[in-house]
Each structure stands twice: as structure tokens, then as C-alpha cells.
Amino acid sequence: MKVxxxxxxxxxxxxxxxxxxxxxxxxxxxxxxxxxxxxIAVKIKGILSKKYKITGMIQxxxxxxxxxxxxxxxxxxxSSGRFHASSLAIESNxxxxxxxxxxxxxxSKEEIDAFKKKKQxxxxxxxxxxxxxxxxxxxxxxxxxxxxxxLKKNNLKDKKFYLFMGNEIxxxxxxxxxxxxxxxxxxxxxxxxxxxxxxxxxxxxxxxNSL
Numbered sequence: 001m002k003v004x005x006x007x008x009x010x011x012x013x014x015x016x017x018x019x020x021x022x023x024x025x026x027x028x029x030x031x032x033x034x035x036x037x038x039x040i041a042v043k044i045k046g047i048l049s050k051k052y053k054i055t056g057m058i059q060x061x062x063x064x065x066x067x068x069x070x071x072x073x074x075x076x077x078x079s080s081g082r083f084h085a086s087s088l089a090i091e092s093n094x095x096x097x098x099x100x101x102x103x104x105x106x107x108s109k110e111e112i113d114a115f116k117k118k119k120q121x122x123x124x125x126x127x128x129x130x131x132x133x134x135x136x137x138x139x140x141x142x143x144x145x146x147x148x149x150x151l152k153k154n155n156l157k158d159k160k161f162y163l164f165m166g167n168e169i170x171x172x173x174x175x176x177x178x179x180x181x182x183x184x185x186x187x188x189x190x191x192x193x194x195x196x197x198x199x200x201x202x203x204x205x206x207x208x209n210s211l
Contacts, residue, residue, distance in 0.1 A: 014040055018102040019047045026073035026095060028053045032060050032088065033078040041078040044099070048076075065091055065188065086115060087189060122181070122197040129180030130158060135196065136165040137186030144185040147199060151183065171196070 029052050033041035038059070045054055055069040060079070066088075068075065074095040077085050089096040089107045096107040126132070134148045145165075152161040162179065169186055182196040190196055 014043045014047070015102040016047055019044055020051070022048070022099075022104050024052065024074060024076065024097060024104070028055055028071050028073040029076050030054070030056045030058060030068045030072045030074075031076050031078065032058045032066065034060055034080075037078040044076075044078060060088070068092060068094070086111060090115060118195075119191065119197065119201065122191070122195050123201060125195070126181040126183070126197055126202065130160060131178060131180045132159055132161045133174075133177060133179035133182045134161055134163050134199075135169055135182060135184045135186055135190070136163060137169060138165060138167050139186070142186045144199075148185045151185075151199060151202075 029048075031041055031045055031048075031054060041057065045057060048054065053071075055072045058066045058068065060066055060077070072092075072094065074097060075088055075092060076097045076099060077088065078099050079085070080100060085096050085098050085107050088094075089112050098105045098107070134151060136145050136148045137143055148163055152163065164177075169190060171190070174182060183202070184190045184196040184198050188198050191198055
């Protein structure tokens with residue numbers, strides 16, 4: 001049996017006059033989009049390319065960490081919500097603008113600082129924890145069992161490490177275990193909606209995920 005996947009598209013009209021009127025201070029921008037917004041992103045690129053230098057068109061996925069051309073001064077995200085926008089802001093260190101319903105919004109410094117503070121809190125919790133849970137995904141592309149085992153093998157003083165493997169990682173289940181701190185080796189986005197800390201943030205081992 002063949003399984004076919006058809007991406008759901010967002011049915012939204014592009015207001016050409018509003019797009020032309022967008023005021024992004026940076027003149028060299030990359031356009032990022034989630035798959036549902038691809039057609040809209042292509043139309044917007046056509047309009048903005050007359051006013052800005054478009055350095056690239058890049059699709060963002062839940063667990064991907066896209067790279068942008070060096071001459072990119074800002075990123076325009078065609079998507080919804082703050083999930084991709086916040087992660088792009090942290091990883092790229094570039095101004096991030098979101099276009100929703102033809103309205104432009106910028107990810108604020110306060111939002112970025114709040115997330116950095118959250119990560120620092122998770123790191124301090126790890127330093128003061130005795131029982132550490134290491135999260136390992138069995139999904140292709142997210143599976144980093146070797147990195148998890150290397151971390152466990154480090155056998156840091158006064159810490160006990162326990163491996164937790166699964167196809168789906170649900171942060172709501174964490175409270176069912178007597179674990180003081182959670183280390184993530186799976187999707188690097190997991191730390192955006194939970195108190196886990198990505199493995200590379202510890203400077204221990206050689207995980208492919210970074211913060």
C-alpha cells in the first residue's frame with residue numbers, strides 16, 4: 001500500500017499594496033516559510049525583490065536549524081505563531097520579522113531575553129541535580145543514542161544518569177518520574193516549551209543538536 005502526503009496549504013490572499021508598503025530597515029533579507037505558506041512566500045518574494053535584495057528562500061521545519069547566506073541582514077518569516085520566529089532569532093542572531101495577515105511584526109528583545117533566561121535556569125537546575133534523565137528519540141534524523149550513551153559514560157561525580165527512549169517525547173509525562181533535570185538529545189526545539197536543556201549547552205559529549 002502506498003501512502004501519499006499532501007501538504008495543507010493556507011488559503012490567504014496577498015495584499016500587494018500592503019506588501020509593497022512594508023518597511024523593513026535592513027535591505028538584504030532572507031525569506032523563511034513553513035510549508036503551508038510556500039505559495040504565499042513565492043508571491044511575496046516577487047513583490048519584495050523589487051525593493052530588497054532577497055538572499056534566499058528557505059523552508060523551516062519543526063526540528064530543522066536552517067542556515068542563511070552570509071550577506072543576510074534580516075529574516076522575514078511567512079508563518080504563524082512564535083515557535084519558528086523565536087528559534088530563528090536565537091540561532092541566527094538576526095532581526096526576525098513575522099508576516100501574518102499582511103501585517104509585519106518583529107520579535108522583540110524582551111522575548112529573546114526571556115527565553116535566554118529560561119535556558120539559564122534549566123542549566124542551573126542541571127548543575128544542582130542528582131538524578132538526570134537523558135531523552136533519546138527513535139525517530140530517523142533525531143536519534144542520537146551514541147551521544148546519550150557517551151554522556152552517561154562520563155559518569156560525572158554526584159550525578160546519576162537514566163536513559164529515556166521513545167518515538168514521541170511528551171514533556172507532560174516528565175512529572176511521572178523522580179528526575180531532577182532533563183537533558184535533550186532529540187529535536188533541539190524541545191526546549192522551547194519545556195524545562196529541558198539541550199545536550200550541547202552542557203559542553204559535554206558531541207551532540208549534533210545545539211542551542
